[in-house]
Amino acid sequence: MSLINQFHSMGLRTKLMLLLLIITILPLGLLGMFSYRKASTEIQIKAYEIILENLSQVNHSLTDFVQDIEQLSMYIYSNEEIQGILSNSSSRSVAEKYEDEQTVNGILKSFLGFKSWDIELYVIGVNGERYFTGDFLPPAYRDYQPNWGLFRKTRIAGGGPAWDTHYSLKKIEDYGAVLSSGRLLKSIKTGETLGYFIVDIKESALADKYQKAHQYPGGEVYLLDANGYVISSSPSKQQVGTRLNKSYMDEVLRGTKGYFSAVDEGSDKMIIYDSSDSSGFKMVSAVPIGVLTKESHSIRNLTIFIVISCILISYCVAYLLSDYMTRPLRKLRLLMNEVEKGRMDVTFPSKYNDEVGHLGRSFNTMLRQINRLIHEGYEKQIQVQEAEIKAIQAQFTPHFLYNALDSINWMARIHGMDAISKVALSLGNLLRFSIRRGNPVIPIREDMKQIRNYLTIVQLRYRDKINIELDIDEKILDFYTPKLLLQPLVENAVGHGLEMKDGEGKLLIWAGVIDQSVQFVVEDDGVGMTGDKLAKLWEHEEESAQSAKTRIGLHNLKKRLELHFGTAYRLDVESEAGKGTKVTIRIPCIVDPKEVERVV
Known part of the structure; x- marks a missing residue:
């Protein structure tokens, strides 16, 4: 297979990389060769002039020192x-x-x-x-x-x-x-x-004067007197105090300033020297020519570096092109991972008209359908829970009982039966309150009013058998509470605690603020419950809720609290057989009924 056929069979990314490399390497290679040849000569001359200038400055410094x-x-x-x-x-x-x-x-x-x-x-x-x-x-x-x-x-x-x-x-x-x-x-x-x-x-005092001058690796610097004796030298000090025995000494002693090439100890060196007019001292620097040409080698190395860098850049460009083409797919994959974690509000930015763009738009459509189904299910759940709350509230009595009690009230008044009239009126108020529609939360003031209506009936029925004590902090009356929150607790205290007790009993209803929360306590000294019965209370209440009994139990009360407050409530039951039962409810201080989530 020919090279052309092999090129045609390559992938697009490989073709782009090869073309970019060829376009980059050829011109840069030619430019590098020309630059290296031209710069090599110029750099050497420049280096000689710099060294000579440094020697002149050192000589000026030595002259000042002598003066x-x-x-x-x-x-x-x-x-x-x-x-x-x-x-x-x-x-x-x-x-x-x-x-x-x-x-x-x-x-x-x-x-x-x-x-x-x-x-x-x-x-x-x-x-x-x-x-x-x-x-x-x-x-x-x-x-x-x-x-x-x-x-x-x-x-x-x-x-x-x-x-x-x-x-x-x-x-x-x-x-x-x-x-x-x-x-x-x-x-x-x-x-x-x-x-x-x-x-x-x-010697150190003199060496300090020229140590700051630019010295090349392998180079030597000598401070000579007019006769060619070494006063100071660097880096070697072994010739200090002797006459410098070098092949180029005659030319240095004859001249005053300049540079020339010479062979010293088998290597080519450039000799740069400068003389002081006042003291007669001579500064001589012997630098290997190979060291000076290293400056031009840096140009060669730089050219190679640029070529290699361009190759790498070309490779990076090809890589970025492929990355650009696959970026939408990676974005779509990340969005799917977010959906798996539960984030349903992500959207694929559909700015492409290719196959990837169509796939992204299909993903957005699918996600909208899923969100719609979830929303519908959520709304249905809310409706079911609201219906359940209404059903719980409606368990208390049907509407027609209120009309019948109202008739009994007027008949009792006509015949002068005040006690019956009072009971009928209190019971009618309770029924009317329970079937009233509207906000499921009411001021504590209204809820306590209904508790008093109920207690009126209890006192007329049991007379001196039950002593009732109400201790309500007036600071909480304007806070809000779910409707009929304490009603089932008071009923249970009377019907299951005090009614079965021999002799008189006591019912205490307390309400106040504890730890920035509203706390209700309903306590009786009735028959109480054993430990086993208390442990099975919630199971028993659940079974009672599933039956057709009309009693509103603790299970229904707990369920209402969960629906309104989630986990931001407390419901504690303490009981001991023969001593009585104490039920404590703690809910947040609610100033505005909108603060209560109807379904948490």
Whole structure:
């Protein structure tokens, strides 16, 4: 199979990736080759110029340092206190010598505190006095030779500054003073020689001046005097104090500033150097050419990096295209997961006209149908529960009984039977209240009024057998409660507790606010219930609710509380055989009847 046929048989994502890679790699490859060749030469020249500029700046810094040292020696030369001390006789007292030593040392140390230089200062008097800042006095300064080395140069300078390089081999990492500056101290008044002022400059003080200059890996930097001796070097210090023995030294000593290529120790190096006009010091930097060309290698590496990056970007573009095509399907899958978790309010954004868009619209239609069916089922459940509440309330009595009781009331009044009239009137009010339609919750004030109607009937029937005590907190009368909430409790207390008791009984009805809730207590001292009977109470009540009996039991009361308040209520029953029964109901404080959910 030919390459063309293989290309045609590839998938769309693979074709796009190959085309993007070819379009990216070819122009970038050609551009990279041209850029690498052009930049290699330009970068090397630029690097030479930068190194040369750095060396010039270092040389300027060294020149400033030399001038500072010379100004320091000039200050010592002209200091009147030092002039006086060096003019004193060597036979003066020990106290005077000690005082002079403190004075000179104070002057010398003040300079070291002012400048962070790694130097040592020496004042050597011809009168035998020696003052210095270091820990010890070198033998060459204790017993100096006027016609040797630095001392000879200072005498020749006649009071001007003189410089001397320490030409000696140093041990590894122990270089001491590598450069010294001296000045002959003369009496300003008589011109008589008083001594010498010597400044020993350590290698670290000089190295600090050029350490900040840009250095390349494998490169070497040398600070040379006018004769080619190494005053300081980096990174190796082994040649400090010796004459630099390199093949390129003759050209460096002849010239003042520039750069050229040379072979040193078998490798090609670029030699960059700069000379100081005032001090004659030379800064020399030997850099391997291969290190300098690494700057151009970075261009090559950058080109390769760009090509690889473009390949990766092309791959990412192809990936993003496929991701864009499959994103609607992933979105639809996530929505289905949300529906499985119970969220039925999600919607697929149908902005596509392809097959995925049609699938999404079908999903939305299906979800709307499901929501409609759920809503219909929910509404039916509400209707059933409301009908059940109404049926429970309607269990109390049919409407025609109220009309009959009203007739009995008027007949009793006509015949002067007040007791019968009072019972008929109370019972009629109860029946009328129970069959009245409207809001299932009423003010506690109205509900307690119906309780009193019922208790009127109870008192007329049982007379002195039952003592009734009502303790109602007036603060709760304007709160709301489900209609006929306490009626079944009072009926049970009378009919199942006090009526079967021998002798008198007591019925207590209490209502008040407890823990921001309304609490009702119906308590009697009737026959009570045993523990087994109390444990089976709810089962018994459920069986009673399923029968056709007219008694409104505790089961119906509990069911009404659940329908109105869910779990935000309490219904507790306490009973003991022979001692009585106590029923406690606690419901929320309801100020507005709309606060009560008819079905929770």
